[in-house]
Amino acid sequence: MGVSSSYLSRAQVQQLLGVNTFGMWRLARKYDKFPKPTQKTGGHFDAKEREEVWESTSVYSWAAKTPEFAHRGAVLRRPLPEVLAPGRWAGYRDTPQGPAQDWHTDLGLIRIVHRGGSFTASNAATALRDQGNKDGVVTLCVLYGDMGRRGPALVAADIAHPSIEYEASWGDVTALAGQVLPWWPALLRLPEVIRHWTPGAAEVVVEVPADDHEKALRRAAANGTFEATSRTAAQDMANSIRNDRINYTSNDVRIFCKDGYGETPNRVVAGAVPDMSSHPLPCGGNREALMAGWRALALHTHPDAVAALEVASVRDPALLPFGATTEIPVQQGIISDRWTRRLTMCDPTAAHAVLAHDTKPEAFFIDPLTDMPVLRTSGDDGKLAWRFYAPLSLPVGGAELASLVLHHTLWVTTSDGHVHPAPCTPTDHLWWGDGWGDRPSEAAAVTDQLLDNLSATVDLHHHYEAPKGLTALFNEEHREGTELTRATLLHARMTPPRTR
Incomplete structure (x- = not known):
């Protein structure tokens, strides 16, 4: 749950429960279930600075269930009255924490905020108290986002003690309200939707709003300066995002409003459901055609291309013509010098802009x-570095792998005299040495494929199946700049590692 933790000193527990020093002393002796204290240590770890503290939610919840102190405990943890008068809806409220609804109940006015997050209940209750609480709210609940036993999970904070959060039951709140309560799925939890709800109202059909990623892709799909293949690729991904958001929302409605604990249905009704009239949108087109579209988009300089490429690099990087992002220091006399000397300076493209991310590049190549x-x-x-995408494959030709040099990443030297960063897939990285229990099977798998075909497009889906001898070789703590010859690599590939 999302209940925030806080602690009470001995004096604060006494004040909360209304007992004196002697009364505090007898609590642990009279009540077996009274929460036990823990030790809070001072900043200098001096034993003299240690003091006993109690977890506030535990004490507050214990009090609510203990007849002697129930009137001082958590409001929504106290036993419900045997006979409940029907609650009344008290209307919609806009609050800084999100859209809210008020309900008059036998315990007082309960406010439900239809948003969630850490400390939201405590912060909202504190703000309400400090502003005078003109509406007379007794307790404030916020949605946490997951499912409790009897409905959506709630975190509550009482105005009397706003700094203490505790879990509340949706079932108890519905019992106090005297009716099934409305709930809105996360993507439709909008003030303009919630404010129009009234008891007994039918669920409304609402279009799932586009997020920033979908908007960026739609802009690119509508940009006539891009090639048709690029616009199609952007639209395909935008449709995929829209489909996912509708599916996510529809699934939420099913879980929160249709299912229940055991055979008892949840006492919750959807205030809104997603518009499914055009769902699903077409997506998942030919991968090669989509990759061609993204490859062309990566060469553009338009801001729409940059924004779309940023989305694609996170959502489906396998569609892009780049491998993993790699960074090495600018340093003289190392293997990468042979590579950087052949780089050609150029104007930045969308691919450069995404590669740069939040850095301030001084030159593009x-x-x-x-x-x-x-x-x-x-x-x-703060020192100069080369940042680049690893290639997915090396140029086609008649050369073969001559050696690998280990310097921040793997460098391939070829029999025709070239040096390349080793190819790598977008979501992997190449490394060697002790991986704290993990073995560098990615490096072994890439090497295994390049030994047979230097121009192979590397596939790391099954890198854990790489030859054990190669994996053992890369698991050694090689020094930066170590060169592993073709003969060394071939020997390692066919030699099983020794068992210890």
């Missing part, structure tokens, strides 16, 4: 043999 974007920028330590 292209590798003329692999077409991979490269930039020179300040690294995390």
Whole structure:
């Protein structure tokens, strides 16, 4: 649950429960279930600074269930009256924390905020108290976003003690309200939708709003400066996002409003459901055609291309013509020098802009043999670094792998005298050495494929099946700059590692 933790000192527990020092002393002796304290340590870890503290939610909830202190405990944890007068809907409220509804009940005015998040209940209750609580709210509930036993999960905070949060039961709140309560799926939890609800109202059909990713892709799909293949690729991904959001919303409605704990249905009704009239939108077209569209889009300089490419790099990077993002220091006399000398300076493209991300590049380049974007920028330590996409494959030709050099990543030297960053898929990385229990099977799998075919498009779906000898070789703690010859790699591939 999303209940925030806070602690009470001995004096604060006494104040909460209305007992004196002697009364506090007898609590643990009279009540076996009275929460036990924990030790809070001072900043200097001095034993003299240790003090006993109690978890506030535990004490507050215990009090609500203990007849002697129930009137001082959590409002929605107290036993419900045997006979409940029907509750009354008290209308909609706009609050800083989100859209809310008020309900008059036998316990007082309960406010349900149809948003969630850490400390939302406590912050909202505190703000309401500080502003005078003109509406007379007794307790405030917020949605947490998951499912409880009797309906949507709620976190509550009482105006009397707003700093203490606790879990509340949707079933108890519906019993107090005297009716099934409305709930809105997360993507339709909009003030303009919720404010029009009244008891007994039918669910409304609402179009799921587009998120920023879908909007960026729709802009690119409508941009006439892009090739038709690129517009189709952007639209395909936008449709996919829209379909996912509608499916997510529809599934939420099914879970929260149709299912229940055991055979008892949840006492919840959907205030809104997603518009399914055009669902699903067409998507998942020919992968090769989509990849061609994204490849063309990556070469553009329009901001719409950058925005769309940023979405694609997160949602489906396998559609893009790039491997993993790699960064190495700008340093003289190392293997990468042979590679950087052939780079060609160029104007930035959308691919460069996405590669740069939040850095401030000083120059842009292209590798003329692999077409991979490269930039020179300040690294995390403030020093100059080369940032580039690893290629997905190396140029087709008659050469073969001559050696691998280990320097921040894997570098391939070829029999015809070239140096390349080793190819890698977008979601993997190449490394060697002790991986804290993980083995560098990605590097072994790439090497295994390049030994047989230097121009192979690497596939790392089954990298854990790489030859054990190669994996063992890359698991060693090689120094930066170590060169592994073709003979060394071939020998390792056919030699099983020794068991210890």
